[in-house]
Structures are given as structure tokens and as C-alpha cells.
Amino acid sequence: MASMIFTDCSSSSTTATRFLPLSRHRVRDGLLHSRCSTPLRFAPTSPGLLRTIAATSRTYASPSVLTVAMAADTSAKIIDGKSVAKKIRDEITAEISRMKDAIGVVPGLAVILVGDRKDSATYVRNKKKACESVGINSYEVRLPEDSSDQEVLEYISGFNDDPAVHGILVQLPLPSHMNEQNILNAVCIEKDVDGFHPLNIGRLAMRGRDPLFVPCTPKGCIELLHRYGVNIKGKKAVVIGRSNIVGMPAALLLQREDATISIVHSRTKNPEEITRQADIIISAVGKPNMVRGNWIKPGAVVIDVGINPVEDAKSARGYRLVGDVCYEEACKIASAITPVPGGVGPMTIAMLLSNTLSSAKRLHNFK
Numbered sequence: 001m002a003s004m005i006f007t008d009c010s011s012s013s014t015t016a017t018r019f020l021p022l023s024r025h026r027v028r029d030g031l032l033h034s035r036c037s038t039p040l041r042f043a044p045t046s047p048g049l050l051r052t053i054a055a056t057s058r059t060y061a062s063p064s065v066l067t068v069a070m071a072a073d074t075s076a077k078i079i080d081g082k083s084v085a086k087k088i089r090d091e092i093t094a095e096i097s098r099m100k101d102a103i104g105v106v107p108g109l110a111v112i113l114v115g116d117r118k119d120s121a122t123y124v125r126n127k128k129k130a131c132e133s134v135g136i137n138s139y140e141v142r143l144p145e146d147s148s149d150q151e152v153l154e155y156i157s158g159f160n161d162d163p164a165v166h167g168i169l170v171q172l173p174l175p176s177h178m179n180e181q182n183i184l185n186a187v188c189i190e191k192d193v194d195g196f197h198p199l200n201i202g203r204l205a206m207r208g209r210d211p212l213f214v215p216c217t218p219k220g221c222i223e224l225l226h227r228y229g230v231n232i233k234g235k236k237a238v239v240i241g242r243s244n245i246v247g248m249p250a251a252l253l254l255q256r257e258d259a260t261i262s263i264v265h266s267r268t269k270n271p272e273e274i275t276r277q278a279d280i281i282i283s284a285v286g287k288p289n290m291v292r293g294n295w296i297k298p299g300a301v302v303i304d305v306g307i308n309p310v311e312d313a314k315s316a317r318g319y320r321l322v323g324d325v326c327y328e329e330a331c332k333i334a335s336a337i338t339p340v341p342g343g344v345g346p347m348t349i350a351m352l353l354s355n356t357l358s359s360a361k362r363l364h365n366f367k
Contacts, residue, residue: 076331077228079303079338081220084227085346089134092353096135099357099366107360109167109193109352110139110159114147114178120171127169130349136356139165149178153186160188166363167193167356172245190363193355195219195249204252212362213355218250220347221282221303222257228336230280230301232257238278240264240271240291240324246284246305254280271295283324293329302330302337305344 100106109131113124124140131138141155152170159165168191174180189197195204195215203211225232237259241247251261259280264271272295275281283291284305296302306324323340331337338344360366 076302076334077336078331079224079228079301079336079343081224081338081343082346084224085220085350087227088223088347088350088354089130092350092357093134095357099361099364100135103364103366105360105364105366106135106137107167107356108137108139108162108165109169109356110141110162110165111169111171112141112143112152112155113171114143114152115145115175117173120173124171127349127352130353131356134353136353137164145175147175149183152178152183156183156186160186160191163363165191166360167191167352169194169352191359193352193359195355196244201244201249201252204249204256213358214253214351215245215249216351216355217246217284217305217344217348218253218282219351219355220344221250221305222253223351224303224338224344224347225280225301230336232259232280235259235279236262236277237280237282238262238264238275239282239284240275241284241286241305243284247282250282250284254282281325285324287324288322289324289326291325291330293326293333296330296333298333299335300333302334303344304338304340307340307345 096107109127111124111127113120128138128140139159143151143155152174156168156170159168168187170183170187172180174183184194184196185198187194187197189199189212192200192213193216195201195211195213197213200211200213201215203209204214222232232254237251237254239247239251239254239261240263242251242263242265247263247265251263255261262274262278264274268274272292275291275295276297278297278300280301280303281291281296282303282305286306286308288306288308288310291302291304302325304323304325304327306322308322308324309319310322311318312320321341323338323343325337325340327337327339
């Protein structure tokens with residue numbers, strides 16, 4: 001796959017920056033590389049905003065205020081996903097301990113990995129560590145690249161029937177010869193902690209219905225808005241990207257919060273004009289620095305889902321990570337923005353843990 005050339009928005013230079021190829025699933029856990037900042041106390045507007053978005057799960061939120069770092073040379077508050085994810089993990093740990101003491105049940109998450117992709121193996125390893133950190137039992141199946149659909153389906157069937165497993169995750173992408181749709185549909189809806197089952201998405205789309213699970217990355221985006229006291233009701237929101245994994249469910253979640261939604265995609269005409277009307281922007285397209293400062297209305301809140309590697313000779317790794325949004329421009333215009341890394345990425349795994357706990361509580365009728 002050929003790499004792409006874009007203008008680097010991180011400086012006034014017009015030097016071209018080479019962006020490395022990346023798989024289509026870009027939402028991953030990362031670390032916040034914080035800039036020089038001064039602390040600012042910023043409290044959510046109401047306890048209701050602190051809820052974890054799960055139809056049947058109990059609120060874990062702590063009443064304590066969040067600390068927001070404001071960069072010294074910018075006007076935008078940094079929405080620190082790493083800090084919020086840590087807080088959510090602490091809440092989940094406490095709830096799992098309460099559940100174990102009360103009924104002797106420990107939530108279990110099963111992960112199926114097919115093939116030997118290094119990035120997928122890293123993501124699975126991170127999920128396993130996250131499970132261990134909060135007290136969730138993890139079960140892992142690794143299958144060779146040339147495995148058949150039937151082999152994967154047999155493992156899914158076994159986990160569907162296993163009472164110790166409360167969540168099943170099939171690591172994407174699957175090898176090209178596999179029928180991804182059939183495999184994902186085979187996961188029992190009561191254990192679909194990724195939220196990809198069509199019945200869960202259908203319930204998410206319908207008024208008066210609640211999905212058992214919401215896809216983890218868009219759920220994390222909305223949770224960040226809640227935890228930072230961002231009012232969604234009545235606001236204009238633009239979602240850039242319409243994937244089944246992030247864009248479409250993010251739009252549905254915003255609609256459930258009574259925002260007025262526009263979706264910008266590859267066939268949209270004048271996307272910058274549409275985006276410039278938004279009070280809230282969620283970008284999830286995987287195009288490095290595509291959203292420039294002149295796309296953003298002053299005071300808008302920006303959630304950047306994209307994680308894209310850029311060749312960087314100064315980095316020990318040989319690359320650095322940038323988002324879909326040109327951070328250096330956007331942070332001077334937006335009122336609040338997620339950094340890359342350290343914004344949405346850590347929230348994705350935190351929401352996976354939250355979904356797994358919710359599943360265990362539902363299956364055991366634990367309040």
C-alpha cells in the first residue's frame with residue numbers, strides 16, 4: 001500500500017509529511033503527550049452528565065470534579081481521555097469488587113484473534129491488560145491466518161454457551177477470505193460487548209428502544225462530552241465519517257441526546273461549510289489533518305477519533321501520531337478538543353470494560 005503525502009499543519013512550513021499506511025480500525029488506546037499547561041478546575045453541570053451510557057447499567061460516576069489542562073498558548077480546554085478513562089476504570093474496579101462480594105461472580109471477556117497482524121496482537125494484549133487491571137477474567141483464542149469461518153464460529157458458539165463468559169469480542173479486521181458479517185452476527189446479542197450486532201444497532205436507531213450495548217468508540221466520545229459538562233441537547237453536531245464502527249453509531253447517539261445531526265462523508269459537497277456550522281464535531285475518517293482550523297466555528301467542541309502515524313525522523317519510533325483534525329490550528333479556535341494520542345483512544349477500552357461489566361450484571365440480575 002502506497003503511503004500518502006499531505007501538508008503538515010504542525011508548523012508554518014509547507015514541507016510535505018509522509019503518512020504511513022494504517023488499517024481501517026484506527027481507534028486505539030494511547031498515551032497523552034501533554035503540553036506545558038496550567039491546571040483549571042472544570043466541573044460537570046449536573047450529576048446526570050456523569051452517567052455511563054449503558055441502558056441497564058448503574059451509574060458509577062464520582063461527584064468529584066474533573067481537572068482540565070489548558071495549554072498555555074491556546075484557548076481550547078484539553079479533553080483528557082486518558083484521565084477520564086482512568087477514572088472510569090477505578091469505578092469499574094469498585095463495582096466488580098462489590099459484585100464479587102455480593103454474589104461471587106466475576107465478569108469474563110473472551111477475545112478471538114485470527115492471524116498474526118502485529119497491530120491486532122498489540123490491541124488484544126492491551127485489552128487483556130485492561131481486564132486484569134479492573135478484575136475481569138479474560139479468555140483468549142488465537143487462530144492461524146488460514147483458519148476457516150467454521151473454526152471461528154465454533155469458538156463463538158462455545159463462548160455463547162459458557163456462563164463464565166459475559167462478553168465476546170472478535171478482533172477486527174479478519175482475514176480477507178472470511179465472511180466478517182456472518183461471524184459478527186454469530187455472537188450472542190446478550191454478549192455483544194462490541195455493540196456491532198445488527199439488532200443492537202437497530203435498537204440504537206429506534207426511538208423508544210434501548211440497545212443492550214453501544215459500540216465502544218462512539219460511546220466513549222459521548223461519555224467524554226458528558227464528563228466535561230458539554231451540553232448536547234439542541235446543539236448542531238457534525239459527524240465526519242459514516243462507518244458502522246464509529247460514524248453512524250456516533251450520529252445515532254447524538255440524535256438520542258437531542259442534537260441536530262449532519263453527517264459529512266466522501267460524497268458530501270462543501271464539507272467545510274457544513275462542519276463550520278457545528279457546535280460539536282466528531283471526526284472519524286482516518287485522514288490525517290483533514291479538518292483544518294477554517295472548518296471550525298469559534299467555540300465548537302471537537303472530538304478527534306482518528307489516529308494516523310506520520311513519519312518523523314526525530315522520533316525514536318520513526319513516526320508520530322496525528323488525528324483527523326489539525327490540532328495546532330483547531331486548538332486556537334475550539335473551546336475544547338481531544339488530543340491525539342490520549343483523547344478517544346483510552347476511552348474505547350474503558351467502554352469495552354464497562355460493557356462487559358454491564359453484561360455480567362444483566363445476566364445475573366445484579367443491581
